[in-house]
Amino acid sequence: MPPTDLLPFLTSRRDDLVALLRTLVEHESPSKDAAALNALADRLTDLLRQSGASSVDRVPNPDGGDHLLARFDFGHTGPDAPKPALLMAHFDTVWPMGTLATMPFRIEDGRIHGPGTFDMKGGLTLLLSALTALRDLNLTPPRPVEFLLTSDEEIGSPSSRTLIEATARKAAYALVPEPPLPGGGLKTARKGVGRYTLSVAGIPAHSGIEPEKGRSALLELAHHIIAIHAIADPAAGTTLTVGRAEGGGAVNVVPASASAEIDVRVSTLAEAERVDRALHALSPVLDGTSLALTGRLNRPPMERTAATASLFEKARAAAARSLGLELTEGSTGGGSDANFTSAIGLPTLDGLGPLGSGAHAVHEHIEMDSLPLRAALIATLMLSL
Structure with missing residues (x-):
């Protein structure tokens, strides 16, 4: 046939x-x-x-x-x-x-x-x-x-x-x-796909007695969620999405820890490298807090x-x-x-x-x-x- x-x-x-x-x-x-x-x-x-x-x-x-x-x-x-x-x-x-x-x-x-x-x-x-x-x-x-x-x-x-x-x-x-x-x-x-996690360490304190002695990890994270989304370039096909965020413990304690999971999508390797550099360049906004970034691009475009x-x-x-x-x-x-x-x-x-x-x-x-x-x-x- x-x-x-x-x-x-x-x-x-x-x-x-x-x-x-x-x-x-x-x-x-x-x-x-x-x-x-x-x-x-x-x-x-x-x-x-x-x-x-x-x-x-x-x-x-x-x-x-x-x-x-x-x-x-x-x-x-x-x-x-x-x-x-x-x-x-x-x-x-x-x-x-x-x-x-x-x-x-x-x-x-x-x-x-x-x-x-x-x-x-x-x-x-x-x-x-x-x-x-x-x-x-x-x-x-x-x-x-x-x-x-x-x-x-x-x-x-x-x-x-x-x-x-x-x-x-x-x-x-x-x-x-x-x-x-x-x-x-x-x-x-x-698109290439990346997964990153941004972890924030703050300073706990009693939220009623001495909140000024604390440094809120959640507030620090909020600054970075906005910054992370600003790294996106939709015209180039690049998106960043904080799909999950968590932190804190008791409601009357200035939160000592927080984290966010970030989904990255890129159309080119050049954009993947730019995004990676930008994420690693994030630095603390509030005195006394610290950041740790893990993750990478797990599928190239x-x-x-x-x-x-x-x-x-x-x-x-x-x-x-x-x-x-x-x-x-x-x-x-x-x-x-x-x-x-x-x-x-x-x-x-x-x-x-x-x-x-x-x-x-x-x-x-x-x-x-x-x-x-x-x-x-x-x-x-x-x-x-």
């Missing part, structure tokens, strides 16, 4: 895609539940082998669920084999165990609901189904494929980042089926590089030629593991997941009819890039 038959073939197997998605969704996998994640890794190992994987390696994660790295040779072996395409997905979700009791897998009005359907077990379903379709149709991509499945993306990829970057350095390009932009657009740029723009143009042409699909691109403020691959210079296309809405929300769902089309798109890209 020619590549143009991918969509009819996958459309005829839509029920199989839905059944696979149901299997993944009904296996709950919170980011910090190692037992649940490892049990799902066992199941995914079987599914990868059924999809035609040449090998499946398990990468231990002492702090949580193990990661998986599968290889699909497609006949490309030996020292002369071209660099592989890299497929990336995560199988952890933000949802705690027991969520299925109140958010069961269900299909209503053409939509598939359930925890993790949109972010990103729907995308994981697409990758497995695309690889299976290539095998069943005897279609051979011009490159081998490495498929990295990680278990900690929703908590910032603390154990998988090194693995992601090491795998990406050996690849030709990366495809990531995170949720798309509204309407199905791919993501060729993402995914900047739209010339290499990624070129990859998108090739993908756009392939989608139009083989599927009659008009691909669009854009940016988003959220981060993903695509930030890591892009930051080391690997051309990366993100947002290849199924159409839907409600990531991390109780109305999370995907559009059922988008499953065959998006799986065919991913298979087409593997054949064309």
